[in-house]
Amino acid sequence: MSQLTDIQRSAESAADVVRDAGGRVSGRTRLQKTAYLLELAGVGVGFSFEYRNYGPYSEELATATKAASLFGVVTEEERITSWGGSLFVFTATGTGTKGCESRLALARAAASAHPVELELAATAAFLYGEGADDPWAQTAKRKPDKAAAGRLARAQSLYEKLRMMQTPEGLPMLPPINR
Amino acid sequence: MAFKPQRVRDPVHNLIRFHADQFENALWSVIETRPFQRLRRIKQLGFSDLVYPGATHSRFAHSLGVFHTARMLMQIIQTHLGPQHFEPTKAQAALAASLVHDLGHGPFSHAFEDVGRRLGLKMASHEHVSDSLIRTDDVAEAFSKLGSGFAADVADIINRKGPKDIYDAVVSSQFDADRLDYMQRDRLMSGTQVGGIDFAWLIENLEIGTVPYGVDDTKVGDLETFVVGSKAVDAAEGYVLGLFQLYPTIYFHKTTRGAEKLFTEILIRIVELAREGSIERTGLSDTHPIAIFANKPDEIESVLALDDSVIWGSLPLLVEARDETIRLFSSNLRDRNLFMAIDVRERLKSQMDGKLDEAESLDRACDQVCVRIEEAVIARSLEAKGRVPSILSDKAEREPYRRFQESKGPLNQIRVKSPNGGLVDLGERSKVVGAIQTFKLYRLYVARDDQEAQRFVADLIKREAAGNVATH
Numbered sequence: 001m002s003q004l005t006d007i008q009r010s011a012e013s014a015a016d017v018v019r020d021a022g023g024r025v026s027g028r029t030r031l032q033k034t035a036y037l038l039e040l041a042g043v044g045v046g047f048s049f050e051y052r053n054y055g056p057y058s059e060e061l062a063t064a065t066k067a068a069s070l071f072g073v074v075t076e077e078e079r080i081t082s083w084g085g086s087l088f089v090f091t092a093t094g095t096g097t098k099g100c101e102s103r104l105a106l107a108r109a110a111a112s113a114h115p116v117e118l119e120l121a122a123t124a125a126f127l128y129g130e131g132a133d134d135p136w137a138q139t140a141k142r143k144p145d146k147a148a149a150g151r152l153a154r155a156q157s158l159y160e161k162l163r164m165m166q167t168p169e170g171l172p173m174l175p176p177i178n179r
Numbered sequence: 180m181a182f183k184p185q186r187v188r189d190p191v192h193n194l195i196r197f198h199a200d201q202f203e204n205a206l207w208s209v210i211e212t213r214p215f216q217r218l219r220r221i222k223q224l225g226f227s228d229l230v231y232p233g234a235t236h237s238r239f240a241h242s243l244g245v246f247h248t249a250r251m252l253m254q255i256i257q258t259h260l261g262p263q264h265f266e267p268t269k270a271q272a273a274l275a276a277s278l279v280h281d282l283g284h285g286p287f288s289h290a291f292e293d294v295g296r297r298l299g300l301k302m303a304s305h306e307h308v309s310d311s312l313i314r315t316d317d318v319a320e321a322f323s324k325l326g327s328g329f330a331a332d333v334a335d336i337i338n339r340k341g342p343k344d345i346y347d348a349v350v351s352s353q354f355d356a357d358r359l360d361y362m363q364r365d366r367l368m369s370g371t372q373v374g375g376i377d378f379a380w381l382i383e384n385l386e387i388g389t390v391p392y393g394v395d396d397t398k399v400g401d402l403e404t405f406v407v408g409s410k411a412v413d414a415a416e417g418y419v420l421g422l423f424q425l426y427p428t429i430y431f432h433k434t435t436r437g438a439e440k441l442f443t444e445i446l447i448r449i450v451e452l453a454r455e456g457s458i459e460r461t462g463l464s465d466t467h468p469i470a471i472f473a474n475k476p477d478e479i480e481s482v483l484a485l486d487d488s489v490i491w492g493s494l495p496l497l498v499e500a501r502d503e504t505i506r507l508f509s510s511n512l513r514d515r516n517l518f519m520a521i522d523v524r525e526r527l528k529s530q531m532d533g534k535l536d537e538a539e540s541l542d543r544a545c546d547q548v549c550v551r552i553e554e555a556v557i558a559r560s561l562e563a564k565g566r567v568p569s570i571l572s573d574k575a576e577r578e579p580y581r582r583f584q585e586s587k588g589p590l591n592q593i594r595v596k597s598p599n600g601g602l603v604d605l606g607e608r609s610k611v612v613g614a615i616q617t618f619k620l621y622r623l624y625v626a627r628d629d630q631e632a633q634r635f636v637a638d639l640i641k642r643e644a645a646g647n648v649a650t651h
Contacts, residue, residue, distance in 0.1 A: 005557065006557055008554070027396060028395070030395055050304070051338075054394065066546075067550055070543070071550075081398075083391045115396070145402075
C-alpha cells in the first residue's frame, strides 16, 4: 500500500475529528471548536488556530475538511436552518483514532454541546492562552449577545465538564470570572 | 482649547475634511503618529504596480478614504436611529476603528502574512500588530484625548472580527467602508476599466434592516446591518459583480501573485538563516531592519521598522547574498524577471471539458485533480529540499460575498428591501448574482530557465487530467 501524502494525511485527520465525535458533527462551529479543544488538551494532530469572528478557527482544518470531502472520507451536507442560516452536517465512517479513549470522550462531549456555549468556552480558553487575565469577562465583552441569557455561565460549566476528562495534557484551568 | 480643521486632497473623494472639533482633532493626532505615517510607505496593492504602473497608492491614502466613507455611512445610521437612540460614543469608536484598521499591515501585506503563517510568527499578522499598536504608545496616547478607555474600545471593535451592532457594520458588513473605498481606489489607481460601482447611488439607497444570526443550528438573535433599498438593486448587482471582477483583474493577477511568491520565499529563507545563526549568509548586516526582524520577530519594534521601501532598498544587498535562493530570487524580483505562471485549473478545464459524464461537475472534478497535482508537487519539493525551489504553488478562493468564516446566513448576504418592506437576498432578485460561483485559482510558478520543471508540470497536468477522465 502506498504511503499517505501530506494532503491525504490532513484529510484523514479532519475525518478523525468527525469519526471520534461519533461519526457525525452538526455544524462548522462544533467541528472547529471540538478540534480546537482536542489540540488544547494534547490529543490533537497539530492543526493551528487563530482568532476569528466565531472564536478559535483553523484554516488548515477547513482546508483539510474540503480535501476530505473531495477524497470521499467525509460527507458534508448543507441544510437550511429555521433561523435562515446554513447548517453543515459532517459525517464520516470507519474507525477513528485508536488507543486514546480520552480523545474520543472529549470529542463526543464537545461535538454534542450547545454550539453557542461551546464557542464561548473555546473562545475563553483561546483568550487565556493569548494571555488574557480574565478570559471569561473578555469573552463576554467580545460576544455580549452570545454570552447573555445565562449562556456564559453554562459555557463555564461545559468547560469545567470537559476539563475534568482525563487527557494527556488536560485543558487548562481558567480563572473564575472577575467582573 | 481651540481646534483646527484639516483638509486632505484625495483622488477618489476629492476633499477629506477633519473638522475643528475634539474628536476629529484627536484622529488627526493619530494620523500624525509614527505608526500611521508608516502607512505612507506600505502600498495598498503590494506588487500590483509591476502590472499596473499607476497602482502605487498607499495604505495611508486608503485609510483616510475609509474614514471619510465611514463618516458617510454613520450619517445613515444617525438618521435611522434619530437623536434619541443614536450613541455618539459608539459611533466615534467605530469611526476611529475605520481609520486605524490597517495600521498593522506589514510590507506587501498579504505576502508578509503568508510568511508569518508558514513560520508561526505572530507579529506578521496585521490584526495582531494593529491591536498592539492601538493599545500602546503613540496611538493610544493620541486616542486618550477621547477618554482613557477609548483606545481599548477601538481595538475591541477590530478584534471582534465581525459585527456586534449597527455601529460595527461601518467596519464589518457587506457594505463596510473598507470595501467601499478600496473598490473605487484600486480601480482608479490601477487604471482598469472593469469593476466600477455607482457609489453615490448606493450610499443614497443604503438603509438599515434587521437580519437574524446564529451559530450552527441555533439562532442567537437579530442584528441591524446595512441593506439596499429597492431602487438600488441594479447598483447592488454592479457592486457584487464589480468586486468579483476585481479579483482576477487585480488582486489575483498572475504576475502580482508571482512576485509575492518570490518575496515570501526570500523572507522565509532569511528567517530560517537567522534561526540557524547564519544571518551573514543573507547579505544583510545585523543592524538591517530585515535582519532585526528575522532575529527578533516577536517584537513590535521589529515590525514597525519594516515597510515596502525597506524591502526594495534591501535588494542590492540581497542580490549579493551567499545563500543561493535569496540571491537568485532577489535578482528576479529586482529585474521583474518572474517565474512563469501555469494556470492549472484553466488547463485542466480545457482538457477535461466535455469529456466527463453529465452528472459530474467539471468544477468538482478539477478540485479533485488539483489535489492530486498538489500532492505530486509537494512530493517533488520534498525530494529537492535544500535546493533552490523551482516550482512555487499558489492556491486561493474568493466567494462573491464577504463570509464570516464558519457561518453562512443572512449576514453573509446582501439583503434587498422588497416593495412590501421585507428583505430578500440579492441573489434571489438578480439572476446573475445568484449564478456567481466561488472564484478558484490554482497556479504553479516555474522558473523560466528550468526546462525540466516546466516539462514535469506539463506532463503532470496532462496525465492527471487524462486519468480523471478515464475514471469517469
